[in-house]
Amino acid sequence: MKITLDADKCCAAGQCVLVAPEVFDQRDEDGVVVLLDDAPPAERHDAVREAAAFCPAGVIELHA
Template structure:
C-alpha cells in the first residue's frame, strides 16, 4: 500500500510560532514579513509524512489540516 497525504493550511489562524517550519522544513516555511506559515508542498512524499504529523500536533493555532489515504501500488 502506498500512503498519500494532502495538507491544507489556514494562514488566518497562524500565530507565526514556527514549529511547523522547524519540524518539517521541506514542507513548511514562514513568510519573512510576518512569520505566517507558507506551504511548500501540499502533497509531500511519504518520507515527510511523520515530520508533517509532528508539526501538525505542535501547531498551537491548529492551522494545519491533514488528509491521509492508503492506495494500492500500480503493480499490485
Template sequence: MRIEFDEPKCVAAGQCAMVAPGVFDQRDDDGVAIVLDATPGPERFDEVREAAAVCPAAAIRLVEA
C-alpha cells in the same frame, strides 16, 4: 496525504517550519507559515504529522488518502 493550511489561524510560532523545513517555511514580513509542498511524499509523513500536532493554532489539517 494532502496538507490544508488555514492561514488566518496561523500565529507565526514557526513550529511547523522547525519540525518539517522541507514542507513549511515562514514569510519574512510577518512570520506566517507557508506550505512549500501540499502533497509531500511518504518519507515526510512523520514530520508533517508532528508539525500538525505541535501547531499551537491548529492551523494545519492533514487529509490522509
C-alpha cells in the same frame, strides 16, 4: 497525504518549520506559515504529522 492550512489563524510560532522545513516555511514580513509542498512524499509524513500536532494555533489539516 494532502495538507491544507488556514494561514489567517497562524500565530507565527514557527514550530512547523522547525519540524518539517521541506514542507513549511514562514513569510519574512510577518512569520505566517507558507506551504511549500501540499502533497509531500511518504518519507516526510511523520514530520508533517508532528508539525501538525505541535502547531499551537491548529492551522494544519492533514487529509488521507
